Amino acid sequence: MQENTTRAGRSRAIPFDTAKLDRLMEAAGLDVLVATSKHNVQYLLGAERAIFFDYMDAMGVSRYLPVLIYPKGAPDKAVYIGHRLETHQRAVAPLWVPQVRTESSGSVDAITRAAGLIRGAGVPLKRVGVEMAFLPMDAGRALVDGLPGAELKDALLVLERLRAVKSADELAKLKTASELVIASMLEVIAAHGPGTTKQQLSDSLRVAETTRGLTFEYCLLACGSSHNRAPSPQRWEQGDVLSLDSGGNYHGYIGDLARMAVLGEPDSELKDCLAEIEAVQRAAFAAVRPGAMGGDIYVAAERQLAQITQRDCTDFLAHGMGLVSHEVPHLTAKGPVPYDDTDARQPLEPGMVVSIETTMKHPSRGFIKLEDTVAVTATGFEIFGEGGRGWNLGGSAL
Numbered sequence: 001m002q003e004n005t006t007r008a009g010r011s012r013a014i015p016f017d018t019a020k021l022d023r024l025m026e027a028a029g030l031d032v033l034v035a036t037s038k039h040n041v042q043y044l045l046g047a048e049r050a051i052f053f054d055y056m057d058a059m060g061v062s063r064y065l066p067v068l069i070y071p072k073g074a075p076d077k078a079v080y081i082g083h084r085l086e087t088h089q090r091a092v093a094p095l096w097v098p099q100v101r102t103e104s105s106g107s108v109d110a111i112t113r114a115a116g117l118i119r120g121a122g123v124p125l126k127r128v129g130v131e132m133a134f135l136p137m138d139a140g141r142a143l144v145d146g147l148p149g150a151e152l153k154d155a156l157l158v159l160e161r162l163r164a165v166k167s168a169d170e171l172a173k174l175k176t177a178s179e180l181v182i183a184s185m186l187e188v189i190a191a192h193g194p195g196t197t198k199q200q201l202s203d204s205l206r207v208a209e210t211t212r213g214l215t216f217e218y219c220l221l222a223c224g225s226s227h228n229r230a231p232s233p234q235r236w237e238q239g240d241v242l243s244l245d246s247g248g249n250y251h252g253y254i255g256d257l258a259r260m261a262v263l264g265e266p267d268s269e270l271k272d273c274l275a276e277i278e279a280v281q282r283a284a285f286a287a288v289r290p291g292a293m294g295g296d297i298y299v300a301a302e303r304q305l306a307q308i309t310q311r312d313c314t315d316f317l318a319h320g321m322g323l324v325s326h327e328v329p330h331l332t333a334k335g336p337v338p339y340d341d342t343d344a345r346q347p348l349e350p351g352m353v354v355s356i357e358t359t360m361k362h363p364s365r366g367f368i369k370l371e372d373t374v375a376v377t378a379t380g381f382e383i384f385g386e387g388g389r390g391w392n393l394g395g396s397a398l
Contacts, residue, residue: 012046012094012095012096013046013096014046014075014096015043015044015045015046015096016043016044016046016162017162018075020162021033021070021072021158021162022072022073024158024161024162025072025129025155025158026072028129028153028155028157028158029127029153030072030127030128030129030153030155030158031071031072031123031124031125031126031127031128032069032070032071032072032118032123032124032125032127032128032129033068033069033070033071033072033128033129033155033158033159034067034068034069034114034118034128034129034130034131034143034155035067035068035070035131035155035159036065036066036067036068036111036130036131036134036135036139037131037133037134038053038066039252039323039324040068040131040134040159040163040323041066041067041068041080042252042323043159043162043163043323044068044070045068045080045095045096045097046095046096047090047093047095048089048093048251048252049252050064050066050082050083050085050086050089051086051089052083052085052086053066053083053085054215059083059105059106060105060106061106062105062106062107062108062138063106063107063136064083064106064107065104065106065107065110065111065136065139066080066081066082066083066110067079067080067081067082067104067110067111067113067114068080068081068097069081069114069117069118069121071118071121071123071124072123072124074121074123076098077098077121077122077123078097078098078099079097079098079099079100079101079114079117079118079121080095080097080099080100080101081101081102081103081104081110081113081114081117082100082101082102082104083102083104083105083110084102084103084104084105085102086102087102090102099117101113101117107136107138107139108138108139108142110139111135111139111140111142111143111146112142112146114143114146115142115143115145115146115147116146118146118147119146119147125147125149125150126149126150126151127150127151127153128143128147128150128151128152128153129152129153129154129155129158130143130152130153130154130155131154131155131156131159132152132154132156133156134156140152160327160328161328163322163323163327163328164320164327164328164329164349164352165349165350165351165352166322166351166352166353166375167351170253170322171351171353171375173250173251173252173253174250174253174254174255174321174322174353174373174375174384175375175384175385176250176255177214177248177249177250177253177254177255177384178255178257178373178384178385179255179384179385179387180209180212180213180214180248180250180255181209181214181246181247181248181255181256181257181385182257182259182385182386182387182388183208183212183387184205184208184209184212184214184246184248185205185208185244185246185257185259185388185392186259186387186388186392187208188201188204188205188208188244189242189244189259189261189392189393189394189396190392190393190394190395190396190397190398191204191395191397191398192204192236192394192395192398193263193394193395193398194235194236194237194238194263194394194395195235195236195237196235196236197232197233197234197235197236198221198223198230198231198232198233198234198235198236199231199232199233201219201221201231201236201242201244202219202221202231203231205219205244205246206219209246209248212248213250214248214249214250214255215248215249215250216246216248216249217246217247217248217249217254218246218247219231219244219245219246220243220244220245220246221242221243221244221245222242222243222366222367223235223236223240223241223242223243223366224236224237224240224241224366225362225364225365225366226366226367227361227366227367229243229245229367236263236394237263238263238264239262239263239264240262240263240366241260241261241262241270241365241366241367241368242260242261242262242263242394243258243259243260243366243367243368243369244258244259244260244261245257245258245369245371246258247325252323253322253323254321254322254323254324254325255373255384255385256321256325256355256371256373257371257372257373257385258357258369258370258371259370259388259389259392260274260368260369260370260390260391260392261391261392261393261394262391262392262393262394263393263394263395264393264394265393266391269365270365270368270391271391272309273310273360273362273365273368274368274370274390274391276308276309276310276314276360277314277358277360277368277369277370278370278389279304279307279308280301280304280305280308280314280316280358281356281358281370281372283300283301283303283304284297284298284300284301284304284316284318284356284358285356285372285374285381285383286300287299287300287301288348288354288356288374288376288380288381289348289376289379289380289381290347290348290349290350290376290377290378290379290380291347291348292347292348293344293345293346293347293348294329294331294343294344294345294346294347294348295331295341295344295345297318297331297354297356298316298318298331298332298344301316301318301356301358302316305358310360310362313360313361313362313363314358314359314360314361315358315359315361316357316358316359317332317335317336317355317356317357317358317359318331318332318354318355318356318357319331319332319335319337319354319355320343320352320353320354320355321353321354321355321373322353325355326339328343328352329343329346329348329352329354330342330343330344331343331344331354332344348376349376350376350377350378351375351376352375352376353373353374353375353376353384354373354374354375354376355371355372355373355374356371356372356373356374357369357370357371357372358370358371370389372384372385372386373385
């Protein structure tokens with residue numbers, strides 16, 4: 001890390017590895033980086049997102065667009081352009097960026113200011129890296145107009161690579177998020193019995209996660225023999241299984257886990273089904289260690305999948321986790337989110353975080369799933385939020 005001095009004169013450490021970012025930019029052929037996604041701007045700033053726009057994008061006739069400009073090899077010329085409603089927040093907690101301009105009101109004026117500041121920075125402008133998927137069309141056109149002759153190139157993977165290995169602080173946040181999601185699930189399961197609707201369960205989980213300091217993002221839940229995971233008036237009745245899969249956000253970092261419950265005692269078939277899923281999970285965990293190829297996780301899981309009785313209705317997925325779901329490491333090209341399996345052929349590194357999930361869509365017993373968050377450590381792996389892995393009993397606190 002390096003240090004820079006803000007306009008207010010206070011020195012702050014740069015929260016990311018500038019040398020690594022410079023190497024990634026050089027390899028990608030980038031002179032300047034223009035980050036505009038909330039998650040990457042948060043990462044590069046090392047600061048909380050703008051309070052007013054944490055959940056909201058739309059504002060009048062435009063949208064919120066934070067802009068972080070980073071010239072390769074010149075962090076002293078970095079600039080942050082934020083919305084005018086960020087002014088007080090950034091004054092209370094100054095940023096490391098030498099120039100902070102909280103003056104914009106929408107996407108076009110923010111990017112137009114950015115283009116002007118890039119031109120005035122005296123840095124090479126031939127190749128400008130942007131986040132194509134997170135740059136509105138009107139802002140993209142304004143950037144092209146403001147930087148005539150510059151080539152805009154997609155920098156999304158550069159930023160994902162930069163975030164691939166988590167710091168100790170990031171790992172702590174992911175662990176906290178995971179543990180709080182599990183605690184929330186177990187509370188909701190214990191507090192609800194027969195006749196509770198899926199909508200009520202989802203609403204209760206929202207309250208439980210929020211009470212624990214999480215930002216509730218979603219709850220996917222299925223009960224009975226149905227595989228439908230949307231909140232609905234469907235009731236959870238005696239003998240029914242319940243699958244809870246929820247994402248809770250802690251200071252920008254996602255806890256994404258799945259656990260199972262049942263109303264009444266699980267019978268032998270249910271015990272066997274969950275034990276088979278647990279065996280696949282454990283096989284995948286055992287492949288997580290520094291230096292192992294990312295694809296080894298799938299090799300181990302698929303070897304175990306071939307041995308279970310319900311293999312025809314069971315799927316396995318492993319993907320990177322952090323500020324967003326399905327970030328580096330990218331381990332499969334056949335999952336529900338399309339990307340290349342680049343990291344299947346690359347070694348895992350300490351600090352990488354992987355979500356490991358096994359899903360059984362049983363034709364008569366319903367949707368049965370475990371999902372865990374696993375961090376690569378110096379000696380192997382650590383599971384974040386390991387509680388509640390068996391059949392949790394619904395209504396046990398009633």
